[in-house]
Amino acid sequence: MKISRKDFIIRFWWITFLPYVLLLILMEKKHSFVSRKKVITIQGIFSQAITFKEEVICIKSEKGLKVFSSKCTHLGCKIDKVHNGKLVCPCHGSAFDLKGNVLNGPAAKNLTELTYTIDHDLNEIIIKL
Ligand code: FES
Known part of the structure; x- marks a missing residue:
């Protein structure tokens, strides 16, 4: 079977370069997904001792x-309540003090502390995850 030069170039391009182009597109999508930061704002933070909002x-x-x-x-459940002055995980009962330290397992590590900024004009805290 004889193919034209043009067909050969097109087939060569598809076979040679297309997988790389697709790989680059997938890597770009994954990279932009990973690097996208979520921002959580909490208003009126100065009025409450403990505030739960989304993942913070x-x-x-x-x-x-x-x-x-x-x-x-421990296994990533969302802690969303305080019981007797402790942050208690609803899944397996790990308890943390209000400084994020483990009091009772099964969790072995302290809670992850996050950085934040405060907008005093808007009376809100801004957390970038
Ligand atoms: S996930 Fe919190 S104690 Fe297991």
Whole structure:
């Protein structure tokens, strides 16, 4: 079977370069997905001692404000309540103090502390995940 030069070039291009182009597109999509940061804002943070919102827990004390991920360090359940002054995971009962330290397992690691900025004009805290 004889093919024209043009057909050969087209087939050569499809076979040689297309997988690389597709790979680049997939890598770009994955990279942009991973690097996209979620921003959580909490208004009126200064009025409550403990605030749960989405994936974060904000704790205000006399020493200042701490922000933690609400993701339990055991298996990742969302911590969304305080019981007897402790942050308690609803899944397996791990408990953390209000500084994020583990009090009872099965979690072995402290809660992840997050960085934040405060917009004093809007009275809100901004957390970039
Ligand atoms: S996921 Fe929180 S204690 Fe298991």
